Amino acid sequence: xxxxxxxxxxxxxxxxxxxxxxxxxxxxxxxxxxxxxxxxxxxxxxxxxxxxxxxxxxxxxxxxxxxxxxxxxxxxxxxxxxxxxxxxxxxxxxxxxxxxxxxxxxxxxxxxxx
Amino acid sequence: xxxxxxxxxxxxxxxxxxxxxxxxxxxxxxxxxxxxxxxxxxxxxxxxxxxxxxxxxxxxxxxxxxxxxxxxxxxxxxxxxxxxxxxxxxxxxxxxxxxxxxxxxxxxxxxx
Numbered sequence: 675x676x677x678x679x680x681x682x683x684x685x686x687x688x689x690x691x692x693x694x695x696x697x698x699x700x701x702x703x704x705x706x707x708x709x710x711x712x713x714x715x716x717x718x719x720x721x722x723x724x725x726x727x728x729x730x731x732x733x734x735x736x737x738x739x740x741x742x743x744x745x746x747x748x749x750x751x752x753x754x755x756x757x758x759x760x761x762x763x764x765x766x767x768x769x770x771x772x773x774x775x776x777x778x779x780x781x782x783x784x785x786x787x788x
Numbered sequence: 789x790x791x792x793x794x795x796x797x798x799x800x801x802x803x804x805x806x807x808x809x810x811x812x813x814x815x816x817x818x819x820x821x822x823x824x825x826x827x828x829x830x831x832x833x834x835x836x837x838x839x840x841x842x843x844x845x846x847x848x849x850x851x852x853x854x855x856x857x858x859x860x861x862x863x864x865x866x867x868x869x870x871x872x873x874x875x876x877x878x879x880x881x882x883x884x885x886x887x888x889x890x891x892x893x894x895x896x897x898x899x900x
Binding site: 764 | 792819821828829830831832833836838843844846878880882888889890891892893894
């Protein structure tokens with residue numbers, strides 16, 4: 675079984691500053707990894723995904739994430755955030771055999787301050 | 789041209805009632821899901837259907853019964869609603885299993 679830990683429940687950042695949201699996973703098999711964003715009172719939107727290949731994955735809205743197999747991490751980064759990035763961010767994992775089952779982390783609330 | 793749609797968006801009801809939430813996707817995907825998001829924002833899969841067949845059932849009380857009349861629809865019926873069923877329920881779909889899931893806007897269920 676897989677599990678996901680998002681190490682920070684809340685991250686406050688000033689506008690135009692860089693941000694990193696941390697995600698670690700646990701699995702005994704190969705995995706696919708995802709980041710989703712949930713804006714207030716909305717559904718989840720896929721930001722980016724790692725399936726295979728290059729460990730640096732670029733997503734929408736200027737976000738990127740790096741898969742680190744040795745550290746079992748998939749941290750999300752953005753070099754310069756905007757007020758509109760304020761949202762809840764979820765890291766998720768599925769194993770490559772049973773990829774229907776997506777296991778989510780607890781979420782990180784990113785708040786951008788002017 | 790909404791990809792995954794759910795109705796209703798909000799549902800307020802009394803304990804003991806039976807209610808349904810509908811989900812439709814127009815993406816041509818073959819797999820659909822129901823997820824529950826609790827008050828702490830934790831998301832957990834409940835069910836998954838592939839080509840109208842149930843493939844995941846995650847220890848959900850049998851008061852919850854999903855029904856998939858065709859590949860584009862996955863409805864969720866809940867009998868004898870309890871206070872603990874209050875949550876946001878998200879429908880999602882995907883093609884095969886690799887591509888990431890597309891989520892609907894959610895249905896906020898409040899049981900009084």
